[in-house]
Amino acid sequence: MFNISGGEFILLLLLALLVFGPEQLPKAAQQVGRVLRQLRTMANSASNDIKEGLGPEFKDFDVQDLNPKRFVQKHFWEDEESEKKPVARLNGKRPPFDDEAT
Numbered sequence: 001m002f003n004i005s006g007g008e009f010i011l012l013l014l015l016a017l018l019v020f021g022p023e024q025l026p027k028a029a030q031q032v033g034r035v036l037r038q039l040r041t042m043a044n045s046a047s048n049d050i051k052e053g054l055g056p057e058f059k060d061f062d063v064q065d066l067n068p069k070r071f072v073q074k075h076f077w078e079d080e081e082s083e084k085k086p087v088a089r090l091n092g093k094r095p096p097f098d099d100e101a102t
Helices: 006-054 068-083
Strands: none
16 A cells, blocks of 8 residues: 555554554554545545536546646557557567577
8 A cells, every 4th residue: 555565564563662652552543544534535525526516528537637647648658559569479478589680
């Protein structure tokens, strides 16, 4: 979810245990979970409000399309990828290439 490996997760857990202590750690984890749930609910609500505000013409609108990187990929690079010819494969591998033959 957050690109955290197992070692990093254990280190964060030990750090949280040292900072909050064994008595306060469950309460802190519960509060963090509640805040994350509220943020997710607010984000989904804002997304739905934007879709409703745009009207039926934009019913297939995705909020992620507002991300500049995704916008550029969708509008500038999508067509070129579909036009590329597939590379010839031999049993899932590229065919052999002989430098001296060319």
